[in-house]
Amino acid sequence: MSMLSLQLLLLPLASFLRTAASSTGSNGSCAPESCGDLTIRYPFSLAGVQPLYCGYPPLDLTCEAGTGPAYLSNTFREHLFRVDNISYADNSMVAAVQTAFAGDTGCPVPDFNVTASLALFPFNISATNKRLVFFYNCAVPAEFLLRRKCANHTMGAYISKRSWGAGEGGTPPQGVSTNCSSVSVPVRRGMEPAQLHYDYVRLIRDGFLLKLPPVLGDCDRCRQMSCGECRFDQFSFKCVCGPDGKLCPNSTQPSSPTPPGNSRSFSFLTCTDYSQNQ
């Protein structure tokens, strides 16, 4: 993805920007933080602990009670998407939608399409997910019937034969009217209809796989420096030395010749010298 298209994707969310300096509890550092088992670092940031410039604004997370779970901060309802796992190596994460049907706090079925609710975010629901479809406002055949109603709607559910990547639409299974209201939830596992009666709650809770946008900048290299911290500031990647926010010298273009095979220790020295001399 080009720099420009990433900026365009991030722009709609710029209105959520906290002023970095005023985030409570933060000391200006982008040192990795944890929330439960999650390690949170660039391109993610942890609200209230790290300044927003530590990551992309849409990837800002909120850690419930300081111990987890973590949630995407900038969703239209609070605590809507729980983030259960981040793979920095694969550039992916596992998230789960955590919500209730309108007018029925006990029903964990979303009353919106998960795709639509994530449309402003710069990540994609992985095509490898399965499509769990809930339908209502129509006659529900017994084999699809859920035991529980949601806000007095008789609910049906099935796993679509098409993978998530094949897109919405597609014909419903035999016996299901095309006139029903429906919502789709991405899930990681398939399931037989007979089991779905009981287990749709667990399927939703187990979450789905998301592909994150390509990471801007050479953060791995930056992190190898003694005080190098990756930031996303003014819509660009910055490698910064410590909380004072001084830019690290660009280690890929050293002003003096670097001994071959020794670039890592060169970076280390450069950053250390820089912080001592400021």
Ligand SMILES: *[C@@H]1O[C@H](CO)[C@@H](O)[C@H](O)[C@H]1NC(C)=O
């Ligand atoms: C403050 O800075 C240190 C590293 O300089 C870091 O370990 C710590 O987690 C930072 N954040 C807070 C909120 O204290």
Ligand SMILES: *[C@@H]1O[C@H](CO)[C@@H](O)[C@H](O)[C@H]1NC(C)=O
């Ligand atoms: C997170 O993902 C890693 C790698 O896929 C896996 O080993 C680990 O068990 C996962 N953790 C959770 C809590 O799902």
Ligand SMILES: *[C@@H]1O[C@H](CO)[C@@H](O)[C@H](O)[C@H]1NC(C)=O
């Ligand atoms: C969800 O998406 C499907 C397919 O595009 C659409 O028919 C349905 O009306 C949507 N549901 C809601 C609640 O918007």
Ligand SMILES: *[C@@H]1O[C@H](CO)[C@@H](O)[C@H](O)[C@H]1NC(C)=O
């Ligand atoms: C559901 O139906 C019951 C009985 O018909 C009624 O008392 C209740 O108010 C209804 N609830 C909603 C949310 O419509």
Ligand SMILES: *[C@@H]1O[C@H](CO)[C@@H](O)[C@H](O)[C@H]1NC(C)=O
């Ligand atoms: C679907 O809705 C249309 C228009 O409301 C109606 O004419 C048709 O009979 C419905 N079909 C089914 C299978 O319920």
Ligand SMILES: *[C@@H]1O[C@H](CO)[C@@H](O)[C@H](O)[C@H]1NC(C)=O
């Ligand atoms: C998401 O999908 C769009 C359209 O296929 C693609 O252009 C974009 O690069 C994808 N983004 C990620 C993070 O995979």
Ligand SMILES: *[C@@H]1O[C@H](CO)[C@@H](O)[C@H](O)[C@H]1NC(C)=O
């Ligand atoms: C150093 O600068 C070059 C080009 O000017 C750039 O491609 C590279 O990403 C920069 N390295 C760091 C660590 O910022």
